[in-house]
Amino acid sequence: MSSHKPVFWALFAAGGTLSALLAPVLIFLIGFAVPLNLIDPEALGFARVSGALATISIALTMLVIIVLFLWHAAHRLRVTAHDLGWFPDSVAVVLFYGLAAAGSVASGWLLIGTT
Amino acid sequence: MSRETIELVVFRYNPETDCEPAYQRYQIPYHHDWLVLDALNYVKDHLDRSLSYRWSCHMAVCGSCGMMINGEPTLTCKAFVRDYADSIRIEPLANFPVERDLIVNQDDFMSKLASVKPYIIDTDDVPLSEGEELQTPAELAVFDQYTGCINCLLCYSACPQYSLSADFIGPAALTLAHRYNIDSRDDGFRQREERVGSDDGVWQCSFVGACSEVCPKGVDPAAAIQQGKITSAAHYFKKHLMPWSDS
Amino acid sequence: MNTGPLVRQISRRQWWLGASRYRRYMVRELTSLFIGAFAFALIVGLWRLSQGAQAFSAWLDAMHSPAGLAFNGIALAAALYHSVTWFNVAPKAISVRIGTFKLPDSIISGAHYAGWLLVSILVLYLVRV
Numbered sequence: 001m002s003s004h005k006p007v008f009w010a011l012f013a014a015g016g017t018l019s020a021l022l023a024p025v026l027i028f029l030i031g032f033a034v035p036l037n038l039i040d041p042e043a044l045g046f047a048r049v050s051g052a053l054a055t056i057s058i059a060l061t062m063l064v065i066i067v068l069f070l071w072h073a074a075h076r077l078r079v080t081a082h083d084l085g086w087f088p089d090s091v092a093v094v095l096f097y098g099l100a101a102a103g104s105v106a107s108g109w110l111l112i113g114t115t
Numbered sequence: 116m117s118r119e120t121i122e123l124v125v126f127r128y129n130p131e132t133d134c135e136p137a138y139q140r141y142q143i144p145y146h147h148d149w150l151v152l153d154a155l156n157y158v159k160d161h162l163d164r165s166l167s168y169r170w171s172c173h174m175a176v177c178g179s180c181g182m183m184i185n186g187e188p189t190l191t192c193k194a195f196v197r198d199y200a201d202s203i204r205i206e207p208l209a210n211f212p213v214e215r216d217l218i219v220n221q222d223d224f225m226s227k228l229a230s231v232k233p234y235i236i237d238t239d240d241v242p243l244s245e246g247e248e249l250q251t252p253a254e255l256a257v258f259d260q261y262t263g264c265i266n267c268l269l270c271y272s273a274c275p276q277y278s279l280s281a282d283f284i285g286p287a288a289l290t291l292a293h294r295y296n297i298d299s300r301d302d303g304f305r306q307r308e309e310r311v312g313s314d315d316g317v318w319q320c321s322f323v324g325a326c327s328e329v330c331p332k333g334v335d336p337a338a339a340i341q342q343g344k345i346t347s348a349a350h351y352f353k354k355h356l357m358p359w360s361d362s
Numbered sequence: 363m364n365t366g367p368l369v370r371q372i373s374r375r376q377w378w379l380g381a382s383r384y385r386r387y388m389v390r391e392l393t394s395l396f397i398g399a400f401a402f403a404l405i406v407g408l409w410r411l412s413q414g415a416q417a418f419s420a421w422l423d424a425m426h427s428p429a430g431l432a433f434n435g436i437a438l439a440a441a442l443y444h445s446v447t448w449f450n451v452a453p454k455a456i457s458v459r460i461g462t463f464k465l466p467d468s469i470i471s472g473a474h475y476a477g478w479l480l481v482s483i484l485v486l487y488l489v490r491v
């Protein structure tokens with residue numbers, strides 16, 4: 001029987017590529033750039049961030065980043081649950097894909113609010 | 116530094132007398148140009164005629180002498196004793212049932228290999244009298260690397276997914292399915308896709324990549340399977356998003 | 363007595379400890395935990411943003427607290443490992459052929475690394491003040 005994994009694998013692969021390109025710089029920027037005094041704290045301040053996210057294209061970019069990161073992680077963790085026998089695959093599907101779906105909806109809703 | 120002798124620590128199991136496997140130690144002379152297979156043959160010829168193992172060509176073509184050498188899936192005819200320490204542990208290929216000593220049961224692989232139809236399926240109605248179906252060097256180059264598979268099963272022995280999922284078709288069989296799928300003379304993609312694109316096919320692979328690391332012929336099963344996933348996913352989306360299309 | 367073929371059992375939870383390539387694989391897979399956790403941290407950031415300036419700056423302060431920095435540090439290491447392992451195996455999935463010529467793996471990986479560098483610089487450039 002044909003598998004439906006291509007759907008989740010495609011999200012995993014797209015998220016894997018996007019996070020490979022973007023995750024290090026984003027974590028560095030948000031996590032370390034201000035404490036290390038590499039950028040002006042105002043660069044990540046409320047006024048600038050809410051101003052930027054009011055632009056639809058920037059909000060959409062943010063949405064794509066969050067959603068694909070989530071589905072990348074969800075699919076890989078589903079595989080790891082299988083690899084290590086954490087719990088049955090059906091549980092992993094509900095748990096990890098459920099978290100990713102909830103996070104996707106939440107970020108979509110919050111980003112509609114910013115625009 | 117010259118070595119006089121080396122020790123082989125060999126996995127032994129006789130289904131007629133043993134409930135549990137055991138390890139037997141053999142001291143054998145050291146020769147700089149000996150393969151691990153030569154060392155086993157010395158044991159068989161001079162020390163212990165009861166030792167059972169498969170081998171045939173002695174030149175990495177027949178694919179029958181694969182074993183675990185110090186835990187690594189290896190062709191014993193492609194591994195020199197000089198590259199190991201003074202004690203070499205030899206076990207039957209991991210992930211397969213052991214028939215006796217170093218001989219494993221290959222039935223599971225054989226049936227899975229057959230299930231992906233690893234041969235050219237030519238459905239166009241060109242009669243033989245029209246002559247042979249020609250192929251350009253570029254069309255050959257597409258799949259040439261995958262024809263190197265000798266079914267030695269080292270990739271199955273290295274693959275965690277094969278050991279964790281009993282129904283997984285596994286690296287070599289999926290690679291051969293891909294090899295025929297991308298052959299310009301072949302029309303069998305859809306017949307194979309039912310197996311290849313199933314949960315037991317490419318989608319059970321988590322890209323550990325161990326298959327390609329242990330392959331003695333540079334076939335690179337991991338590449339074939341990842342490219343197979345892309346082809347299979349494209350087929351899936353075309354079928355579901357464009358149901359009117361002919362796929 | 364004939365016990366038949368011997369089936370050797372593996373440990374479902376510990377098989378990956380047996381060889382370095384399996385340990386590296388498991389580390390690679392678990393990097394996703396931090397990619398996912400970072401995405402959730404961003405969602406929390408968006409939520410705090412919706413509550414106003416004070417809430418948002420409290421979120422930033424939490425990200426820059428000792429615990430936050432410890433998380434960021436591990437997440438950054440995990441993300442870097444993910445990037446390197448992802449780009450290194452990209453040539454297996456992407457095969458570029460022109461006639462009988464096959465683009466070398468190093469070119470395909472190299473293009474990914476170059477893209478990574480460019481994207482990172484671009485992001486830093488866009489966010490600068």
